[in-house]
Amino acid sequence: MFLAVSSPAPGRVxxxxxxxxxxxxxxxxxxxxEFAVRAREHERDHPRWVWADTTRWYPGLLAAGVRVERCVDLRMCRLLLRNAAAARDTELARTPRDRWDEPSPLAAASDALFELEAPLPDDDPVAELYRQRAAIAASAxxxxxxxxxxxxxxxxLxxxxxxxxxxxxxxxxxxxxxxELLGERMAGGRPARMEALVAEIRAALDDPEVNPDSAPTLLRSLQRAGLRVGSTSRWELKSVEHPVVAPLLAYKRLARLYTANGWAWLAEWVREGRFRPVYVPAGVVTGRWASDGGGALQLPRQVRGAVVADPGWKLVVADAAQLEPRVLAAMSSDAAMARAGRAHDLYQGMVDTGAVETREQAKYGMLGAIYGGTTGESGRMRPRIERAFPRAMAFVEAAARAGERGETVSTWLGRTSPRGPEAGYDETRTAEDRDRDRTGRRAWGRFTRNFVVQGTAAEWALCWMGALRRMLWQLGGADGDPRPLAERPHLVFFLHDELIVHTPAELAERVADALRGSAAEAGRILFGAAPxxxxxxxxVVDSYADAK
Structure with a gap:
């Protein structure tokens, strides 16, 4: 059963x-x-809710203690179907753009006392559901x-x-x-340890006014001191021998922490013992998630010691081992790579097959194959990887060539890449222009090579989370148990191939089993009986910092 939700007028459902x-x-x-009360009653029948935006309707339900099992997020699905190559010949693909094509607004309370304009009534979700179901049915x-x-x-959800x-x-x-890391906070200035490093930098450069936070002025100061550098990047500085290098690199590390996750971040994003970032599902063209606030997808190791389970609870931290190479093995039906992946460490499994001598060679060779690396260790190892795993390498090569021709490529389930630069170029143009064209096509080929693998890995992660979410709810109590989401085992963090569950301590081992079982289920959902x-x-830890 479907339940379509809309707002025909302000305050009405x-x-x-x-x-x-x-x-x-x-x-x-x-x-x-009245919506939360009605939704709680309807949820007993396990409907699939249909609404324009999950961010519009679901936060209020959760705040009222109502957890939804299934939904159709129409705006997300419209974007997916509009761009999918498999649906390009459907009526939906030919439909002029309308409000359903607009980005999903993030649900947030207005800071204004009065809204200047009343929100427009929702478009008909039932009509849009019909359009989308028809497009899926008519697709390839x-x-x-x-x-x-x-x-x-x-x-x-x-x-x-x-x-x-x-x-x-x-x-x-x-x-x-x-x-401990930055030093004591100083009123109106940098923390003490950072300020001490600034003094060292100024002394080493003999420049009492240089500001290491200003790249242009720092670069000029470095060059005046005789350093032959073209930027202030740490990669370039590491190749230089000068007394300023060590304190400057140390300052840069601390400055990143201070800016991204310092006291200002703590005051803005942590409330009542919880960090609540804004996730944007499928916020990247590959289907990977993004963040619209809080930087959840870039949580540095230095601050993970602050992630601590509640008394009587545990954190169960899981990450998938070498997810993208395993996804590539399944997509390409490369039996040799699948056999290597039967070891928990796929890279060591590649060494055991004789493809390469060391784990480091396997890692760089495989990442070079997926990301299109042609230089350094990854480029040197690539021919050996191609000989050992020809089907997998042919798969990503085909995606790269398609991108270079200006074609689109699709993930395993059908998310389609943007169309790249035009493949052809006019031979009467200058040699410089033709070289620029070739460089652009090769760069786009590297993008499409990675798109098919990274995007399918994102699909695997969605299936993993979906299966785990169901299992955690069942672990938390029988159907109809009135306890809300946060009083049961529940997901609290996601980072591409890593999940954290917050659970009562007595259920921790069962949660660990659920994480493993849902990962296996995700593989079956996507790839069937592929080996x-x-x-x-x-x-199972008390602090995120203790997870290995």
């Missing part, structure tokens, strides 16, 4: 019930203040596109739940970490 065939069976309107890959729409919608529950965060520990394993490293 329209709820349309649809049967499995999409025929309307009931229609009701009521005040939005209805099974895969349907699964991808469902996975993206589950991801939208998870993103709202992650923000609602929050990552347990000890602000006092964070403060101690910052003080590729997706092992995890799982740790």
């Amino acid at each position: 329209e709820l349309v019930a649809l049967d499995a065939e999409g025929d309307a069976t009931s229609r009701e309107r009521f005040a939005e203040t 890959e209805p099974g895969r596109l349907g699964l991808l729409c469902a996975a993206d919608s589950v991801g939208a 998870v993103a709202v739940e992650l923000r609602h529950a929050g990552l347990p965060w000890d602000a006092a520990r964070h403060d101690r970490i910052l003080t 590729v394993e997706f092992p995890l490293s799982v740790a």
Whole structure:
């Protein structure tokens, strides 16, 4: 059963019930203040909610203690279907752009006392659901596109739940970490240790006014001191011998922490013992998630000691081992790579097959194959990787060549890349222009080579989270148990191939089993009986810093 939700007027909700065939069976309107109560009653029947934006409707339900099992996020699915190569011949693909093509607004309360303009009534979600179901049915890959729409919608639910529950965060520990690393806070200035490093930098450069936070002035000062550098990047500075290098690199490391996760960040993003970032599901063209605030996808190791489970609870931290190479093995049906992946460490498995001599060679060779590296160790190892795993390498090479021709490529479930620069060029143009064209095409080929692997890895992660979310809810109590999400085992953090679950201590080992079981289920959902394993490293800890 589908339940389509919309707001026909400010403060009002329209709820349309649809049967499995999409025929309307009931229609009701009521005040939005009643929505949570109605939703709780309907959720007992396990419907699939249909709404324009999960960020519009789901936060309020969670705040009222209502957890939703399934939904269709119409705006996310519209974007996916609009761009999917498998749906390019459908009526939806030919439909002029409209409000359903607009980006999803993030749900946030207005700071204004009065809204200057009343929000427009929602467009009809039932009509849009019909359009999308028809597009999926008429597409070249209805099974895969349907699964991808469902996975993206589950991801939208998870993103709202992650923000609602929050990552347990000890602000006092964070403060101690910052003080230990940066030094005491100084009123109106840099922390003490950073200020001491500034003094060392100025002395080494014989420049009492240089500001290491200003790249142009720092570069001029470095060049006046005789350093032959063209930038202030740490990679270039590492190749230079000069007394300023050590304090300057140390300052840069501390400055990144101070700016990204210092005391100002702590005051803005941690409330009541929880860090609640804003996740953006499928915020990157590959389908990977992005963050619109808080920097959850760039949480540095230095501050992970502040992530601490509540008393009587544990953190269960899991990350997938070498996810992208394993996904490539499954997509390409490369039996040799699948056999190498039967070891928990795929790179060591590659060494055991005789493809390369060391784990380091395997790692750089494989990453070079996926990302298109042609120089350094990755370029040197690439021919050996191609001989050992020809089907996998042919797969990514085909994606790269398609990108160089200006064509699109698609992930396993059908998310499609943007169209690259035009492939052809005019031979009458200058040699410089032709070289620029070739460079651009090769760069786009590296993008499409990686797109198919990274995007499919993102799909695997969505299936992993979706299966785990179901298992955690079942672990937390029988169907109908009134306890809200945050009082059961629940997801609190996601980073591409890593998940953290916050759980009562007595359920920690069962949660670890659920993490492993959901990873295996994600592999079966995507790749069926393909002989590729997706092992995890799982740790039950009190602090994120203790996870290996």
